[in-house]
Amino acid sequence: MFRCVTRAHTEGALGLEDMVRANAALDASARVEIYARMYCARLSEVLVEDYPRVAAVLGAEAFAAAAHDYIAAHPSIHPSLRWFGSEFAAFLAAHPVAGHPPYVADLARLEWTRLAVFDAPDAAPLDGAALRSMPAGDWPTTRFVPIPAFEVLHGAWPVHRIWDGTPGSGWEPEEVWLRIWRQGDRVFQAPMDAIERRALERVCAGDDFGAMCFDLAAIVDADHVAATAGGLVLRWIEDGLLGRFPRSE
Amino acid sequence: MAGGLPYLGHGVGLRTAHFPEIFAGTAKVDWFEAISENFMIRGGRPLRALARAREIAPVALHGVSLSIGSTDPLCVRYLDDLARLAAWIEPAWISDHLCWGSVGGRYAHDLLPLPYTEEALAHVVERIDRVQAVLRRRILIENVSSYLTYVDSAMPEWEFLGEVARRSDCGILLDVNNVYVSAVNHGFDPLRYLASVPGDRIGQIHLAGHSDQGTHLLDTHDAPVCPEVWSLYRASVERLGRVSTSIEWDAHIPPWSVLIAEVERARAVEHEALGSDAATA
Numbered sequence: 133m134f135r136c137v138t139r140a141h142t143e144g145a146l147g148l149e150d151m152v153r154a155n156a157a158l159d160a161s162a163r164v165e166i167y168a169r170m171y172c173a174r175l176s177e178v179l180v181e182d183y184p185r186v187a188a189v190l191g192a193e194a195f196a197a198a199a200h201d202y203i204a205a206h207p208s209i210h211p212s213l214r215w216f217g218s219e220f221a222a223f224l225a226a227h228p229v230a231g232h233p234p235y236v237a238d239l240a241r242l243e244w245t246r247l248a249v250f251d252a253p254d255a256a257p258l259d260g261a262a263l264r265s266m267p268a269g270d271w272p273t274t275r276f277v278p279i280p281a282f283e284v285l286h287g288a289w290p291v292h293r294i295w296d297g298t299p300g301s302g303w304e305p306e307e308v309w310l311r312i313w314r315q316g317d318r319v320f321q322a323p324m325d326a327i328e329r330r331a332l333e334r335v336c337a338g339d340d341f342g343a344m345c346f347d348l349a350a351i352v353d354a355d356h357v358a359a360t361a362g363g364l365v366l367r368w369i370e371d372g373l374l375g376r377f378p379r380s381e
Numbered sequence: 382m383a384g385g386l387p388y389l390g391h392g393v394g395l396r397t398a399h400f401p402e403i404f405a406g407t408a409k410v411d412w413f414e415a416i417s418e419n420f421m422i423r424g425g426r427p428l429r430a431l432a433r434a435r436e437i438a439p440v441a442l443h444g445v446s447l448s449i450g451s452t453d454p455l456c457v458r459y460l461d462d463l464a465r466l467a468a469w470i471e472p473a474w475i476s477d478h479l480c481w482g483s484v485g486g487r488y489a490h491d492l493l494p495l496p497y498t499e500e501a502l503a504h505v506v507e508r509i510d511r512v513q514a515v516l517r518r519r520i521l522i523e524n525v526s527s528y529l530t531y532v533d534s535a536m537p538e539w540e541f542l543g544e545v546a547r548r549s550d551c552g553i554l555l556d557v558n559n560v561y562v563s564a565v566n567h568g569f570d571p572l573r574y575l576a577s578v579p580g581d582r583i584g585q586i587h588l589a590g591h592s593d594q595g596t597h598l599l600d601t602h603d604a605p606v607c608p609e610v611w612s613l614y615r616a617s618v619e620r621l622g623r624v625s626t627s628i629e630w631d632a633h634i635p636p637w638s639v640l641i642a643e644v645e646r647a648r649a650v651e652h653e654a655l656g657s658d659a660a661t662a
Contacts, residue, residue: 152529155568157596163529166597167491174490207487211446211459212418216490254424281424317426 175203175216182217182247185294186224186240189233198224198232214251217244233300235289242291242310245283246319249312252281257315257372263365272342276335276365279375281314284324284332292321315372322371327352331364335374341365386474386521386552386584389439391644391651392627398634400430403437408637410438410644412473414627417444420470421462435470441585441627442472443554446488449508449522450481450495460515467516473625474584476521476554479505479542496531497541502548509549521584522546523554526562526591526600537569539577546582553578555624556587557613558606562598571613580621588614588647589629603632605643611650618654626651 152160176199180187187195202223208216221240228234257279266274290306309329312321324332330351334344345357352360368374390411395403402408413434420431434440446459467475480492495501513519524542536544546553555578564571590604606614606628618624628643 151532153532158528160529162596166528166599167489167493170491171489208490209486209488211448211456211483211488212421213490214418214422251422251425251427254428314425317429 172200172203175199175208175213178213178216179220183220183240183243185243186220186236189236189239189294189300194229194232198227198229201227220244233303234305235291235300235303238287238289239291239294239300241287242285242312242321245285245312246321249281249283249314249319252314255279255281255375258369258374258376260366260369262377263369271362272345273340274377275338275340276368277375277378278332278336278368278373279313282373283312284329284336285310285312290323292323295321311373313371313373320371327360328364331361332368386625387439388623389441389473389625391648392438392441392625393640393644394443394627394629394631395431395434395440396631396634397427397430399637399640400426402637403430403433406433406437408434408437410641412439412441412625412627413437414441414443414629415470415472417442417463417466417475417477418446420466421459431470439473440470441625442467442470442475443523444475444477445492446482446490447477447512448482448488449477449479449512450493450501450505451483452481452504453483453486455508455511456483460512464516467518474521474552475516475518476523476552476585478523478525479545480525492525494525494527494529494531495541497534497536497538499535502541502544505545506548509545509551513549513551519551521552521554523556523587524559524563524578525556526559526566526598528566528597528599530567537574537577538563539574543577543579543582546579551582552584553582554585554587555583555617556589557617558587558589558591558610558629559600561607561610561613562591562600566597572616575613575617575620583621583624586614586617586624586626587629588626588643601632602629606646611646614647615650615654618651622655623651 152163154160176196179199179202180195190198202220205223206219210216221237221244224240225237287308288305289303290308292308292310294300309324310321311324311332312319327348331344331348334347339347341361345361348361349357392412392414393410395413395415399408415431420427422428431440444463478492479495481495482489482491482493509520509522522545524538542553545551560571560574564574588606588610589600589602590606592599592601592603626647628640628647630640
């Protein structure tokens, strides 16, 4: 029946009349159609909930059309609706529609990444006190670790500005690196310059502070490397982006 | 009851709209029913809300994607996630629906009705056996609202549901609103349904609102419980005695105070139906 329901949605074809009882109120195809309509409506609702800013940018009609095509192309393969929209950003990128803003796929990627951060595993953040009590000699060999609710996103459009209320009209392409993280229950995002991006890459790769400084020396004046790297670490701690040090064995 | 399950009183579905009351500790209710799939995640606010709710009152887990009637293999990953969630939250019980929802690995995210045949019965019973073995507990199976029935069905839904419960030794979650919606849509007597399901298997009752689409009723959970369903609830309580009852409200979700007013109405109906027996049953 499900195949018929999905076909009813995508092709307008029904095939259950011989299986389904009719009565005076509704014939068999009308009964199947109830499920077909609910199938499409439910999945469309999920996309609107997961991608509210894409929906706002596209407008109701264009978003509904994109959702319709996505539903047909990507049937849900997970028991939870949480994952139904996982390919929507890639779908929008692969199926650009005339009149859609060119940044809409990047915006969808950011919304999906924020969702991933929203329900990522909890972890206690590193607090400044732990750092202040650390002997200065320990800094070079200290490894900082991001919390699980943290992602880096690379895009071609400054879509994060939409959260600041900036309209997207008239934008030019602009390479953007964002760090996205959760502090408490709230999801935050911030653009990174080349220095912060490179430093955070080293942290994510498992380098210690000394190795991070060594790497940054390629793009930061040698006299300022340690202060620059230390400042970044302090900023990340203030943001709640770094997790507690693992307990020593 | 009802298969040895405790009587928890009158509860509500745990919904995001009421998380502020949960965190504030002002969500006073006998128990919560949490949608299992909403909490099969790794962290963040929803899990914190569920943990807080569990501190306030007992929690039952109610699934929508077990797809017990599907011909797809049971989803091992889903069952693992459910077992993990249950081990953490220690629910009063776990329930899901008498339906199917996937085919060929594709999910409809709907509660699609089954044909009520001996073949389907054997299939569902065998799968419930396996689910109960994985979860190491009896589960409750709920009757769904339906908008179609099958030419091949050989028995009424209440007989099928009763046989599923008897053969698999599971409990029943009796959704009184679903009985009413299906009764109107298919033209059977809801009182006959209520009188025919095995009372000793019923561990929980659902109440909810629905919408009238003209040609049929739709189980939308977006409105107060209607008078006809309140009457059926009273008839259910008169027959069954006290059964843990929860209000489902999933769309156009009202303020906590409105939801609780429905809970208190259910409590009052139970009291009226049982009189002084309610306190001693």
